[in-house]
Amino acid sequence: MKAVKIITYNPKNQKSDFEFYALSKGLNSGKPLDNPCPNCFVISCRNAEELDVYRSLLFGLWKTKAFHQFLISSVIPYIRIGDFKNFVFEQASHLKGKEKVFKNDIRRVKTLEQRERHIHEQLRLISELKRIYIARHLKW
Template sequence: MSTFEIKTHRIGKTYTQPHFFILNKGLNSGKPLKNPCPNCFVITTPSEDDKNTLFHLSMMLLINGNYQYYLKGSVIPFIAIKDVKNLIQKNSIWLNEIELQKKIETIKKVEILEISFKNKLKVIHDLKMALLRSCKLEY
């Protein structure tokens, strides 16, 4: 696994290298994001493949609950940048495993399917709303 760099994202900053963001405050701390938000870290990588692999590794760590262990704070929980970096580095040794690569490819296919279903649900919701509005109910 090649190297990656993690920094605190500053609003308005643009990045030229392949990158993604990780939420660092709240109960969803550790959630990988494609678009920035005010409370996030940015991970930059030398290649697009490394970015995608680390994005999915981070998603697996979130779903598995690995980030929850490192949450600090009582009112608004947060995760420290060194904890995120150490957790990703520690688990990136598994990225060379062929079985994990197959699982990441399967997860990518499931994500595409999930987007398709969300789009279909939105169309169904819009159709339902149009039908309800055409009923001309009185106030």
């Protein structure tokens, strides 16, 4: 797997077809994004397959809070682009030959997150129903 190009986002730069973004500030640093924001890095890939691998890699690193070790500053934490690049390239080289298994695990995690969101929604609805059942007997 060849190294991708990682730069700081600048709205003046031209957008390519195979790029995505990663937050660079806050406790969600490293979170992959579809749309750019002022505090993000641009990850430019050569093709759709490479984009999918790196997006999955960044999702996994963000989900496991792997970027937290690189956060600096006490008020608004951020990650330096050099630390970000080195860590992503190190993890990508470690992933060589295991892309298929990694993608399957990422797919499973995303499925579990969908189920989790569904369960949270059901719990919210149950809580609302309990409130309604009691409230209809009270006079305000």
